[in-house]
């Protein structure tokens with residue numbers, strides 16, 4: 001069936017979805033039960049449930065709209081709905097799609113050579129290999145453009161040295177796309193520019209510690225990576241990654257995915273709260289019979305539908321090939337704010353049990369905090385929109 005109720009899809013925005021897009025969305029929805037059966041335990045234990053990652057791959061949900069032979073070919077709308085549906089179930093699983101497919105595989109798909117694509121894309125889509133996107137550094141988050149990791153050319157190798165922080169799939173997985181500044185005086189065009197390198201995590205000099213004590217997205221691991229003279233062959237460089245602008249192309253493409261993920265969180269929280277309001281009786285009547293509660297539910301739905309409209313339109317623009325990175329920034333900001341607001345309302349409407357993992361809302365609420373910050377913070381994305389309004393940059 002159709003994965004959303006007529007209330008949750010209030011304007012019937014996604015009613016026209018068909019073909020492989022609908023199949024993928026339904027396949028994602030079908031994972032609700034198996035994931036919910038395991039996820040709270042994994043979240044509480046901060047365990048990365050590899051069996052669930054395999055489940056995503058077995059349902060062919062790790063492509064994020066990339067064109068990978070042998071896999072479903074999704075439109076931007078279909079890819080968005082998969083991300084939405086995964087985050088509606090669980091944010092860590094939504095982030096798995098974002099990291100593995102959205103960031104790691106997309107870097108190779110957009111900027112890699114044919115050999116790199118042939119070698120890595122099918123392996124990533126089937127979760128035979130798990131991949132990371134290593135851009136952020138301990139000293140460079142919002143200003144990742146100023147990253148300090150260096151890839152020095154030494155004969156027919158690159159020697160990579162530097163640190164990366166917050167890297168999903170960066171430890172105990174298989175491969176990291178590492179963004180580093182090129183030191184190669186023999187190539188004046190590339191020298192000093194940022195490029196991407198495919199670095200296998202078993203190589204000498206690569207070490208990574210899991211970031212501990214993380215109270216958001218607990219069921220996926222992020223790592224602090226240290227690279228001390230990691231040697232990779234010359235053809236480990238992504239040939240189309242010639243400057244930070246190319247890194248930005250990958251990020252712009254995935255930013256809309258964060259908006260879709262936030263929408264998924266908002267849907268989950270709204271639906272749980274609406275059901276709870278019908279089930280819970282106080283003062284001799286269901287909460288949902290109170291005027292104040294109904295107004296609050298209506299407000300939550302309005303916020304939710306606003307986020308749906310952003311995502312739907314962004315998918316249309318993407319499909320038409322005219323989506324600008326800043327339009328995606330605006331959607332990311334709008335939808336993560338919407339999700340934070342809906343989650344906070346839902347948590348309140350559940351009263352005390354709103355903070356119990358068994359009711360899901362508190363996990364969604366905590367997980368949204370990561371979406372609010374990652375792939376460009378709320379403030380940084382707003383500054384990009386602000387630059388278009390004001391006509392001047394407020395950054396430097």
Ligand code: FAD
Pocket residue numbers: 099133134135136140141142143165166167168216217222370373374375376377378379380394395
């Ligand atoms: P900072 O840049 O230090 O920002 C701190 C605060 O200052 C923020 O509120 C910010 O908005 C504000 N601020 C910064 N500059 C300005 C300014 N000019 N004006 C006004 N306010 C400003 N990175 C990867 O490369 N790969 C990953 O897989 C990855 N996964 C992540 C997963 C999680 C759970 C998290 C939390 C982060 C992840 N990141 C990843 C990193 C993420 O992209 C960064 O955390 C983010 O870009 C912000 O950087 P920062 O944390 O260093 O914050």
